[in-house]
Amino acid sequence: xxxxxxxxxxxxxxxxxxxxxxxxxxxxxxxxxxxxxxxxxxxxxxxxxxxxxxxxxxxxxxxxxxxxxxxxxxxxxxxxxxxxxxxxxxxxxxxxxxxxxxxxxxxxxxxxxxxxxxxxxxxxxxxxxxxxxxxxxxxxxxxxxxxxxxxxxxxxxxxxxxxxxxxxxxxxxxxxxxxxxxxxxxxxxxxxxxxxxxxxxxxxxxxxxxxxxxxxxxxxxxxxxxxxxxxxxxxxxxxxxxxxxxxxxxxxxxxxxxxxxxxxxxxxxxxxxxxxxxxxxxxxxxxx
Amino acid sequence: xxxxxxxxxxxxxxxxxxxxxxxxxxxxxxxxxxxxxxxxxxxxxxxxxxxxxxxxxxxxxxxxxxxxxxxxxxxxxxxxxxxxxxxxxxxxxxxxxxxxxxxxxxxxxxxxxxxxxxxxxxxxxxxxxxxxxxxxxxxxxxxxxxxxxxxxxxxxxxxxxxxxxxxxxxxxxxxxxxxxxxxxxxxxxxxxxxxxxxxxxxxxxxxxxxxxxxxxxxxxxxxxxxxxxxxxxxxxxxxxxxxxxxxxxxxxxxxxxxxxxxxxxxxxxxxxxxxxxxxxxxxxxxxxxxxxxxxxxxxxxxxxxxxxxxxxxxxxxxxxxxxxxxxxxxxxxxxxxxxx
Numbered sequence: 001x002x003x004x005x006x007x008x009x010x011x012x013x014x015x016x017x018x019x020x021x022x023x024x025x026x027x028x029x030x031x032x033x034x035x036x037x038x039x040x041x042x043x044x045x046x047x048x049x050x051x052x053x054x055x056x057x058x059x060x061x062x063x064x065x066x067x068x069x070x071x072x073x074x075x076x077x078x079x080x081x082x083x084x085x086x087x088x089x090x091x092x093x094x095x096x097x098x099x100x101x102x103x104x105x106x107x108x109x110x111x112x113x114x115x116x117x118x119x120x121x122x123x124x125x126x127x128x129x130x131x132x133x134x135x136x137x138x139x140x141x142x143x144x145x146x147x148x149x150x151x152x153x154x155x156x157x158x159x160x161x162x163x164x165x166x167x168x169x170x171x172x173x174x175x176x177x178x179x180x181x182x183x184x185x186x187x188x189x190x191x192x193x194x195x196x197x198x199x200x201x202x203x204x205x206x207x208x209x210x211x212x213x214x215x216x217x218x219x220x221x222x223x224x225x226x227x228x229x230x231x232x233x234x235x236x237x238x239x240x241x242x243x244x245x246x247x248x249x250x251x252x253x254x255x256x257x258x259x260x261x262x263x264x265x266x267x268x269x270x271x272x273x274x275x276x277x278x279x280x281x282x283x284x285x286x287x288x
Numbered sequence: 289x290x291x292x293x294x295x296x297x298x299x300x301x302x303x304x305x306x307x308x309x310x311x312x313x314x315x316x317x318x319x320x321x322x323x324x325x326x327x328x329x330x331x332x333x334x335x336x337x338x339x340x341x342x343x344x345x346x347x348x349x350x351x352x353x354x355x356x357x358x359x360x361x362x363x364x365x366x367x368x369x370x371x372x373x374x375x376x377x378x379x380x381x382x383x384x385x386x387x388x389x390x391x392x393x394x395x396x397x398x399x400x401x402x403x404x405x406x407x408x409x410x411x412x413x414x415x416x417x418x419x420x421x422x423x424x425x426x427x428x429x430x431x432x433x434x435x436x437x438x439x440x441x442x443x444x445x446x447x448x449x450x451x452x453x454x455x456x457x458x459x460x461x462x463x464x465x466x467x468x469x470x471x472x473x474x475x476x477x478x479x480x481x482x483x484x485x486x487x488x489x490x491x492x493x494x495x496x497x498x499x500x501x502x503x504x505x506x507x508x509x510x511x512x513x514x515x516x517x518x519x520x521x522x523x524x525x526x527x528x529x530x531x532x533x534x535x536x537x538x539x540x541x542x543x544x545x546x547x548x549x550x551x552x553x554x555x556x557x558x559x560x561x562x563x564x565x566x567x568x569x570x571x572x573x574x575x576x577x578x579x580x581x582x583x584x585x586x587x588x589x590x591x592x593x594x595x596x597x598x599x600x601x602x603x604x605x606x607x608x609x610x611x612x613x614x615x616x617x618x619x620x621x622x623x624x625x626x627x628x
Contacts, residue, residue, distance in 0.1 A: 023295040033377075033436075079605055087375075088373075088375050089605075091429060091432045092375065092604055093605060095377060096554075096597040096604070098599040099593060099594065100594045100601065101594075103597065105289065106590045106592040112458045115561055135475075156323060217436075218440065218441075220439075221437070225430065256448040260441075263437060263438075266434060267434075270423050270430065270434075
């Protein structure tokens with residue numbers, strides 16, 4: 001039973017981490033290697049606002065979300081847009097930005113002592129004999145809400161439909177008057193926003209460390225590859241596959257092996273089904 | 289430039305060196321031979337003389353060996369990125385694999401130094417190629433992603449399972465007989481690798497490599513197996529990295545987790561971008577600039593990685609041709625303004 005419950009929680013974790021990455025890649029074809037850095041940055045900004053400026057938690061959280069979304073958007077608008085479509089440069093530049101943020105934080109901010117965000121709700125509850133604290137339940141609930149909101153946003157608002165249009169066929173979208181650069185900025189801001197939301201929900205469970213940035217990036221990428229790059233349903237499904245695989249290996253083989261799961265999942269996927277679980281339409285163009 | 293003077297443009301003309309048109313004449317003129325050989329000799333002689341010049345300051349001699357190791361890695365990265373089209377974000381994997389193989393061969397099997405380094409180069413290249421094989425049949429960002437994961441995970445695996453000496457690493461390797469041999473072995477390896485690669489990319493194989501990068505469908509249509517060529521490219525690049533790693537392990541007489549560190553992944557990339565991608569000599573120049581900066585910034589800890597990342601970003605966005613291409617253009621061409 002606890003495997004089931006913790007499996008669901010872990011999967012929700014992974015889905016939250018991966019959502020932003022797959023959003024950006026799906027719309028603008030930009031592999032955002034700064035994703036993990038934005039995640040840590042959100043946690044750090046929130047911690048600063050909370051502890052240095054003494055703002056209430058809700059306000060600090062909201063400000064951190066807004067700031068990180070702004071940083072993400074600005075990153076695209078001022079830097080990445082100049083190298084749009086040059087795959088090598090995009091990867092290197094976004095990775096460089098991510099590294100600059102992470103290692104800058106390691107040097108200037110996150111050192112000496114542990115940095116923790118308080119959890120939203122204290123206490124725990126018994127579900128079928130397994131004690132689960134409220135924060136973890138909140139992760140699952142908010143994860144579900146976020147996915148629902150995103151689904152609604154993409155399928156039922158003008159902006160969302162524009163993003164979807166651009167993801168499907170950029171030229172056709174351009175002829176319909178959708179500004180692809182602006183949409184890419186929007187998608188990047190949204191992707192950063194969801195990285196920040198993930199950070200604020202997940203970080204109270206542990207402490208804010210720089211390594212989390214790399215971990216989140218690797219996990220997000222693993223989920224996206226297994227699910228098929230750019231496919232949202234695929235990413236969700238893959239989050240559950242990898243999430244349960246991790247919990248199962250921890251339960252039966254030992255916690256050490258958890259590190260290997262993501263890598264094995266990626267390698268198996270690349271060998272057996274390179275376009276991922278749900279990446280059908282891109283199969284031809286990616287497999288040579 | 290263009291905005292300020294809209295009525296004129298810069299005209300560029302190749303300098304009239306006879307060898308470009310008909311080979312015989314270059315040999316006839318000392319000036320033209322000097323013109324052609326100058327830059328090459330500057331690099332070769334410069335590198336060979338450098339250890340002697342740095343003789344009074346042993347610390348900077350050590351830095352020179354580190355520069356050579358990074359340069360090996362960087363020309364490997366440049367070759368892979370700009371001739372085969374695979375961006376490797378995890379150069380540390382090559383260094384780490386080379387270092388550990390050399391260390392194991394030396395301490396466990398008792399092989400001497402002159403055997404472990406070549407063996408580690410070849411075996412390491414093989415190991416890295418096999419590890420990266422699954423993402424080779426695919427195009428796009430897969431290679432970058434998987435190569436980014438390997439060094440991060442390798443360090444954690446060694447830590448978690450406590451294999452190969454765990455967090456302590458493997459100690460007690462044989463060192464080089466003296467510091468001169470360690471410098472000259474590396475410098476000569478670097479020069480050989482550099483000029484061999486420059487030759488390679490202009491051979492038929494190099495043409496196929498570039499074809500794989502620019503239009504893989506066309507290469508495939510010619511009945512050439514793309515994956516094999518990509519694997520060959522990865523093998524060449526990772527062998528160079530493993531050579532550097534093996535030398536590094538023998539220089540420090542130690543192989544450990546820190547050889548999977550981020551520096552080894554990011555400095556070669558930064559050096560390539562700063563020096564000029566696709567020139568092969570550019571990355572060496574980039575390393576000659578960046579590694580000393582890194583040494584000067586050593587007191588600031590991880591800030592130096594942030595500094596590189598920013599330099600890297602600035603160059604790739606605003607000056608993507610790099611120093612080498614810029615220099616080559618100034619050297620080979622006349623430039624003057626033409627009224628339109």
